[in-house]
Amino acid sequence: MFEFLIHVSTMACLFGLLALSLNLQVGFAGLVNFGHIALFGCGTYGAAIAFANQWGPVAGLLLGGAAAALLALAFARLGRNLGADYWGIATLSIAEILRTFATNEQWLTGGAQGIHGLPMLFGSLPAPWGPLATLGLCAVLLAVCWALCQRLVNGRYGLALKLLREEPQLASSLGYDLAALRRTPLVISGLIAAVAGFLFAHYTTFVGPDQLYSAETFLIWSMLIVGGLGNNLGAVAGAFLMQFLLAYVPFVKDALGLPSEFVAAMRLTLVGGGLLAFLLWRTQGLIPERIGGRHA
Amino acid sequence: MIDVSNVRAGYGDGADILNGISLHAAGGEIVTILGPNGCGKSTLLKCIAGFLAPRAGTVAIDGEDVGAVPVHRKVRGYGVGFVPQTDNVFATLSVSENIRLGARHLPRAEREGRFDALMRQYPTLAAKQNRKASALSGGERQILSLVRALIAGPKILLLDEPSAGLSPLMMHEVFDAIAGIRDDTGMCIVMVEQNAFEALGIADRAYVLTLGTVAMEGRARDLLADPSMRELYLGGSVAG
Numbered sequence: 001m002f003e004f005l006i007h008v009s010t011m012a013c014l015f016g017l018l019a020l021s022l023n024l025q026v027g028f029a030g031l032v033n034f035g036h037i038a039l040f041g042c043g044t045y046g047a048a049i050a051f052a053n054q055w056g057p058v059a060g061l062l063l064g065g066a067a068a069a070l071l072a073l074a075f076a077r078l079g080r081n082l083g084a085d086y087w088g089i090a091t092l093s094i095a096e097i098l099r100t101f102a103t104n105e106q107w108l109t110g111g112a113q114g115i116h117g118l119p120m121l122f123g124s125l126p127a128p129w130g131p132l133a134t135l136g137l138c139a140v141l142l143a144v145c146w147a148l149c150q151r152l153v154n155g156r157y158g159l160a161l162k163l164l165r166e167e168p169q170l171a172s173s174l175g176y177d178l179a180a181l182r183r184t185p186l187v188i189s190g191l192i193a194a195v196a197g198f199l200f201a202h203y204t205t206f207v208g209p210d211q212l213y214s215a216e217t218f219l220i221w222s223m224l225i226v227g228g229l230g231n232n233l234g235a236v237a238g239a240f241l242m243q244f245l246l247a248y249v250p251f252v253k254d255a256l257g258l259p260s261e262f263v264a265a266m267r268l269t270l271v272g273g274g275l276l277a278f279l280l281w282r283t284q285g286l287i288p289e290r291i292g293g294r295h296a
Numbered sequence: 297m298i299d300v301s302n303v304r305a306g307y308g309d310g311a312d313i314l315n316g317i318s319l320h321a322a323g324g325e326i327v328t329i330l331g332p333n334g335c336g337k338s339t340l341l342k343c344i345a346g347f348l349a350p351r352a353g354t355v356a357i358d359g360e361d362v363g364a365v366p367v368h369r370k371v372r373g374y375g376v377g378f379v380p381q382t383d384n385v386f387a388t389l390s391v392s393e394n395i396r397l398g399a400r401h402l403p404r405a406e407r408e409g410r411f412d413a414l415m416r417q418y419p420t421l422a423a424k425q426n427r428k429a430s431a432l433s434g435g436e437r438q439i440l441s442l443v444r445a446l447i448a449g450p451k452i453l454l455l456d457e458p459s460a461g462l463s464p465l466m467m468h469e470v471f472d473a474i475a476g477i478r479d480d481t482g483m484c485i486v487m488v489e490q491n492a493f494e495a496l497g498i499a500d501r502a503y504v505l506t507l508g509t510v511a512m513e514g515r516a517r518d519l520l521a522d523p524s525m526r527e528l529y530l531g532g533s534v535a536g
């Protein structure tokens with residue numbers, strides 16, 4: 001049970017990172033990204049490809065980060081020519097193309113089987129300490145990224161992002177460079193997602209295309225919406241809440257003696273139903289967005 | 297100051313909305329752009345401001361071709377102030393926050409100096425400076441968006457339908473403010489308007505657009521007396 005708790009907490013931290021990074025785009029820059037999981041995938045495959053070629057984990061982290069930054073810049077570039085809704089669809093398509101690429105380019109990505117056997121980050125430590133150290137690292141990184149996001153969205157830069165979201169035309173007529181304003185959060189968001197992917201790859205020791213389904217993007221979206229779009233603490237809270245809820249679905253199944261298909265169905269229902277309920281009844285999420293210390 | 301010549305422009309890969317328009321505006325004058333709904337007035341203004349690059353022809357400021365300069369650089373580097381037709385205040389910010397945004401690239405002392413001067417000049421706005429912009433009336437919002445453009449100290453002011461949605465009384469208040477800006481500062485003001493006769497009342501010169509071309513141009517006084525203007529605006533046909 002203790003190990004399970006550590007596992008769920010670690011996953012919650014990783015998803016917390018993903019929720020934070022998506023929140024930077026959706027909640028603060030007004031960028032409706034449906035392909036977020038691809039940025040995470042840059043991190044997982046960076047780690048896996050570096051491992052397969054024996055370049056070492058540092059190279060894996062750098063590779064993943066560089067790929068995510070490039071992908072984020074490509075997303076930003078697309079955004080210059082597309083309206084917000086079309087951009088969302090375009091990001092979704094790009095994520096799907098990259099997943100297909102990962103499935104088919106066996107020589108690079110191990111194809112549908114993926115790449116197995118990545119080393120655990122603290123694999124040399126004895127039983128409870130390895131996973132605990134991983135959890136500690138994930139938690140520290142989550143705290144650091146949270147602080148980074150807080151710094152970014154408070155003060156002048158955050159105000160600029162808010163104005164950009166509220167009245168883009170007016171913001172540019174006040175001298176804000178919209179393209180640059182969108183680029184920065186996208187790249188930082190991509191880097192955070194890549195860090196999460198890197199940690200995830202070395203935690204589960206396996207990287208494959210099945211980890212990059214768009215359903216994962218929507219899971220992160222649901223965490224954001226439950227936690228409150230545009231609030232960093234809310235994003236993390238939403239990730240923890242969803243992760244713990246989903247982790248305990250199997251126990252509910254056992255307690256009620258339900259069939260095991262129930263688990264998969266229940267996860268989907270929880271994500272979809274929870275999202276719907278929150279959208280209908282609490283459009284602000286658990287912790288609403290704050291601007292300048294006041295509730296907006 | 298502004299020279300637009302033979303400009304063609306449109307959105308995305310759509311058809312041309314402006315079909316070869318030429319316009320000139322000098323410092324110290326109000327030039328108003330009139331014409332029926334959808335004829336391309338806002339498009340022309342956006343083209344001058346830099347939201348839209350001309351497909352052909354040139355937009356020049358003080359003789360320099362600035363057709364490809366995007367709006368954020370025109371605002372900071374070329375002394376252009378632009379007030380959009382709708383959504384021209386940040387509703388969730390206070391009045392004073394809105395105004396200060398207009399001068400955020402200036403040093404603090406200069407910004408505060410101008411802010412105080414403008415507050416003395418527009419006392420009704422000053423009285424509400426701590427309110428949210430969403431709590432202002434339509435006329436107050438227009439004044440706010442004007443003041444926010446003024447705090448940057450522009451040479452050129454581009455206004456898109458400053459009287460849209462205002463009562464006649466408020467419209468006159470806004471127009472008086474605009475005429476006052478011209479008289480006090482000698483700025484070059486280009487103003488798109490629906491309320492043709494009231495706009496001609498404060499303008500020096502005017503251009504009347506129909507379907508992306510200039511149908512009439514001249515001194516405001518002459519156009520006011522022109523019978524075809526009356527026909528165009530008081531039940532006449534657009535073809536004029």
Ligand SMILES: Nc1ncnc2c1ncn2[C@@H]1O[C@H](COP(=O)(O)OP(=O)(O)O)[C@@H](O)[C@H]1O
Nearest residue numbers: 307310313331332333334335336337338339340
């Ligand atoms: N952002 C846009 N994208 C595509 N077409 C537009 C856009 N804005 C305006 N138009 C079209 O351009 C034409 C002229 O519009 P506009 O310049 O706003 O007219 P006006 O300001 O004179 O009422 C209209 O047919 C309008 O539908």
Ligand SMILES: [Mg+2]
Nearest residue numbers: 337338339381
């Ligand atoms: Mg218009």
